Structures are given as structure tokens and as C-alpha cells.
Amino acid sequence: MATEIFPEWAPPGVDPTRPSVARVHDVLLGGTENFAVDRAVAERLRQAVPDIGELTWCNRAFVGRVVTYLVREAGVTQLIDLGSGLPTIENTHEVAQAADPSARVVYVDIDPMVQPHAEQILRENGRTAAIAVDARDVDAVLGHPAVVNLIDFSRPVGLMMIGLLHLFPDEEDPWGLVRQYMDALPSGSHLASSNMHAAATPEAQALERTLHATMGTGHFRSQEAVTRFFDGLEPVDPGVVHVPRWRTQVEGPLEPWQELLLGGVGRKP
Template identity: 65%
Template sequence: MTLHSAHEWAPPGVDPEQPSVARVHDALLGGLENFASDRSVARRLKDAVPEVVDLVWCNRAFVGRVVDFLVREAGIRQIIDLGAGLPTVENTHEVAQFADPRCRVVYVDIDPMVEPHARAILNGNPNAGALTADARDVNAVLGHPTLTQLIDLSQPTAILAIGLLHLFPHQEDPHGLVRRYMAALAPGSYLAASNFMSSPSPKAKALETMLQITMGTGYFRDPAVIAAYFDGLTLVEPGVVHFPEWRPDERLPGPLAPWEEIVLGGVARKP
């Protein structure tokens, strides 16, 4: 029976009638690890903003460039990928270990489908692991046996919070969450983070509205609020910018498209 059959099988702890961020993301990428509820959300997002698939791939490219920088230029050999989502192409461990096979990577996601699929992709990789946890529970994540077996928090470590922080409303204090993670890391560690940007752009408004309707989440924030994730840290050039502007592989051909202006991201070092 395939995941796209009329009566879809779900592993224990997974409600196929309830869409999840990880599985909707997978559906937007054309993956198969999703259910009808997830595909319905993906279709509605594409109807609202047809370029949302391009935006998801742009996010993947940003992650790839960030990880390559962290390993090749910043000298990081430990990465914790929060809200990692389901495995796809150019996964964090693949990019990191292509640059240096000694890199250790741990994937964290609240969706219980992520861990088994990640483990299948890792296929016994001794320097990578996956765990199921709520990224908001810092102690549970950093104290999880899978993480402590691979990550030495006394050594510089990178936290990836890309595509995660916009899921949390102001009341849940996403800035405090970032601070708690960075406080637990050694000097010389890095934070890579992003958030949807509030904007009068029709594309941004349409995406924000549809995310709220379909997923009950998706909090777009002012640029200054997004930049505040990096308070107390030293930003890596070019700072907090739109994804295509962060260390592009090639010269940008011209002005950004409206959908490319929806998200801001950056990387910063803990002194």
C-alpha cells in the first residue's frame, strides 16, 4: 500500500487527518511521505502563491550555502538542525559531510515521521542521527541521548533554525528560545535563522493568510524583529538579508522577484 492510496497507512503517533509542517513541505517538494491532508494544504498554498514551490527550493538552497560556509569557512564540525523536516535532496548531513566527512549532524523534528525516514536515509551513518522532540523544549533536545552521543556541547556547534521560528507566535517568545539554545553552546558557535517577513506585498499577505487558515501558524515579522534573533552575536556578512542575497553561488541577475522578498535569514557567531 502506498502513501497515496485511498486508505493511507500512518505509523504510530501520526494522525493522517492532521496536516503537519514537515509533510506539507514534503508535498510541496513533490515527495511521497505525506497524506491527503498535507497535499490539500500544499494545493491551497500553491493556489494562493503559485511561487511557493520556488520559495521552498530557495530555502533548500539557502540551507546548503549556509552549511557549506559553516564547515568550509567557519570550521564548524557539529550541527543541530532544528525543525529539520523530512529528508529530501542535499540534506544537511550530505552537504556538511561532503565538505568534511568528520562532521556530525543531528536532525530534530516534532513530527514522528521524520526520525524513521531520516534514519533510513542515514543508513548507519555513524556521524549523523535524528530524534523526535519539540524544539521549544531546549533541555529535552540538548539532553537527548541521540544528541549527546554525537554532539559535544563544550565545542563550537551550529544551530540551524531555518524555516522554524515563524511557526511560533510572539507569546511563545521565539527570541528567548534562540537565546536559550545559544546560551548552552560554546563560544565560537553559530546560529543560522530565518523568518517570513511582514510586508505590504500581495504575495506575502496571501501566503501569511493561507498559512494561518490551513495550518493555524505562520507569523510574519518586521525586519528589525527578525534581526533581533541575532542580538549579542556577530553577524556574518552580508547580514540579515533575503535568501538569494546571502552569499549567492552566482551574481544575482537583477532585482528580486516578489516571492524572493518574503523571507529574511542570516548567520551569526557567538563571541
């Protein structure tokens, strides 16, 4: 039986009786910073899509490839990771600073558990910070003292919205949110994003139903709708594709679970 997390582990503002996206994600990655309610949701997701764990790790691997590309190939050494979730392994700052020790990273997540746990990891890392801000408040994110201290907005920035935009319904205009961020960033900045794919498959339909039933969110989108997030940007090869195919050698048909996530990177001219 899994060990329960003691109440005192939860920082102020955390309700251990309600699941959170960040903590359910942590469960699926094999983490320990979660509660029984999060593990129950993860189990329902596994029942809907038995390969949901592999899908979560696939998205994590996409983050690693994106960061490696941005730092090593595009020369973007400062990153803002929106909706970053709880720290796990191969975090954005670890990948970025392995490629270039001078790289700077700011993690942004609304979940109140993220910041204190991230700060434990980052205590001796002066080039990385974590802030608890709603990613939908562009001014609060970009104007936050930690962001202003670490990010030089006269130089290109890598904006990461991986696994985030499908949390926002169309009515909230996530495309407009992306534009607000990119309009505030200089030429040469990049957007990296992934979104659940509205494929006409039993797996996609089962996962979307279960996410809405358990978390009240999870907005699957067509490839056309996901590609719209990159309007006005120069697409980085191979464009918006199923995440397992982004800058990999994967060929041939994909497994059904591998078709559940689309992603891409675009550069601001």
C-alpha cells in the same frame, strides 16, 4: 492521480487526516512522504502564491549555502538542525559530510514521521542521528542521548533554525528560545535562521492568511524583528537579508516571491 500512502506507512502518533508542516513542506519539494490532506493544503498555498514551490526550494538552497559556509569557512563540523522536516535531497548531513566527512549532524523534529524516515536513510551513517523532540524544549534537545553522544559541547556548534521560528507566535517568545540555545553553546558557535518576511505585498499577505487558515501558524516578521534573533551575536556578512541574496551573486530587483523570506547567520563571540 497521485498514489495514496497506505495507513501502515504512518508510524504511531501520526494522524493522516490532519496536515503537518513537515509533510506539506515535503509536498512542495516534490516528495512522497505525505497524505492527501497535506497535498490539499499545498494546493491552497499554490493558489495563494503560485511560486510557493520555488520559495521552498530557495529556502532549501539557503540551507546548503549555510552548511557549506559553516563547515568549510567557519570550521564548524557539528550541527544541530532544529525543525529539520522530512528527508529530501541535499540534506544537511549530506552537504556537511561532503565538505568534511567527519562532520556530525543531529536532526530534530516534533513530527513523528520524521524520525523513522530519517533513520532509514541514516542506517549506515554513525555520524548522524534524528530525534523526535519539540524544539521548544531546550533541555530535552540538548540532553537527549543521541545529541550527547554525537555533539561535543566543548567545541563550536552550528545551530540551525531555518524555517522554524515563524511557526512560533510572539507570545511564545521565540527570541528567548534562541537565547536559551545560544547561552548553552560555547564561543564560536553559530546560529542560522530564516523567517517569513512581513512585507507589505499582496503575496506576503495572501500567504500569511492561507497559512493561518490551513495550518494555524505562520508568523511573518519585519526585518527588525528577524534581526533581533541575532542579538549578541556577530553577524556573518551580508547580515540578515532576503534569502536569495545570502552569499550569492544575485543582483537587481527580486521577484515578489523572493522577498517572502529573510535569513542570516551569526557567530557567538
